[in-house]
Amino acid sequence: MLNGVDTDFIVMIIWGAIFLIFVLKLFQSIRLVPTKSAYIVERLGKYHNTLDAGFHALVPFIDKVAYIHDLKEETIDVPPQECFSSDEVNVEVDGVIYISVVDPVKASYGITDYRYAAIQLAQTTTRSVIGTLDLDRTFEERDIISAKVVEVLDEAGAIWGIRVHRYEIKNITPPETVKNAMEMQVNAERERRxxxxxxxxxxxxxxxxxxxxxxxxxxxxxxxxxxxxxxxxxxxxxxxxxxxxxxxxxxxxxxVISKPGGHSALRLQLGEQYFKQLEGLSDADNRVVLPANLINFEQWMTTMGLEDEFKAKK
Structure with missing residues (x-):
């Protein structure tokens, strides 16, 4: 009797476990896919379909969500790596990649890990591009390096189901000796300017x-x-x-002279001026040449060149 009870109890436990597993699988078969996400469903180990945003019901024990992809743009840091420029200078370069999944199926089955692959490809491309530039140009032509990396990653991304939006170099770090020499050069250039x-x-x-x-x-x-x-x-x-x-x-x-009495008036006026000049001779400091007989008015008129006019007045 005890053995029968134990057997029934074990059977009940087994059926209960099966029921719980069935319920669990039933709940797992119900999927709510958020926006900008994609679920890759496999049926019996083979790709079946891709679930977009919304409510989805799967077949329990047959369908399985194998991969979940976030379709939003994401950033991936590229670790620092050592690169040699064309003038044999060792520099350390790191950067960041901006990518997004555009084909979830290819991102799931086209490559094992597209993030790791993108980092490796970005590093190798950066090394090859910097190897064609001298040290000074590596600082000036970052856009060329970034454009080349994006171009190479886009070609590979078509197979991997991803799209590379851009690649930015964060730091280009030369050795300490080169950095000191560059600082001295910059200071010299600044002083020259x-x-x-x-x-x-x-x-x-x-x-x-x-x-x-x-x-x-x-x-x-x-x-x-x-x-x-x-x-x-x-x-x-x-x-x-x-x-x-x-x-x-x-x-x-x-x-006036031509009028009657004009000659007499002229003579009278000249005589007046003559005597006024004589009165001022005593105060004059300059030497003056005068006729010998100052009283002889007619002789003075002759000396001054006024004889004819004087005679005419007479």
Whole structure:
């Protein structure tokens, strides 16, 4: 009797285990695929289909999700590696790859691990490209290196079911001795540029000063020339005015003399001026040549060249 109870209990345990396994497999056959994900389903070990985002039910014990792929773009770090440039300088290069799965089936069955393969291919391509460049160009032409790596990875990605969006070099680290030499070169170049900039500044300063002095000299000469022109024009105007005034006074004097009594008035005026001049001789410091007989007015008129006019007045 005890043996029968034990047997029934064991059978119940077995059936319970089978039921639990069946329920577990039933739940496992229900799949909720999130957005931007792809599930690769195998039926009896063979590829069956690809599950996109949404609700899916599988056949228990027959269908199995073999691979799960994230279709979003992902970044993969490329570890540092040593590369030799064309001038035999050893540099350490690392980078980052931006890739995404575009064909989940090829990514599952086209290669064992596409991430590892992409890293290895990026490293080998980077080494080959840097080997064609000298050290200075490796720092200047990172875009060429990145473009070449992307090109090679795209060719392989068509088979692997992935797409390489871009590859960026993070660091190019030369040896410490080369780095020190490059820093010295950069400092020397910076000092050269500073000296050149200073000399250019001094040159421009001297040019500006000379141009300023030249402009000042020109302005002064033009001002002096204009001043002399103005003075000459003023003197000419003054002479012209005096000539006109003298001519008018002579004409008026001639008119007055031609009138009756004009000669007498002229003689009277000349005599008045004559005696005024005699009064000022005592105060004069300069030597003056005078006729011997100052009282003889007619002789003085003859000496002054006014004899004819004096006689005419008489």
């Amino acid at each position: 500073a000296l050149l900039a200073k000399s250019e500044g001094d040159k421009q300063s001297k040019i500006n000063r000379s141009e300023g002095f030249m402009a000042e000299t020109i302005n002064l000469s033009e001002g002096e020339m204009q001043r002399r022109i103005n003075e000459a024009e003023g003197k000419a105007e003054e002479i012209l005015t005096l000539a006109k005034a003298t001519a008018e006074s002579i004409e008026r004097l001639a008119v």
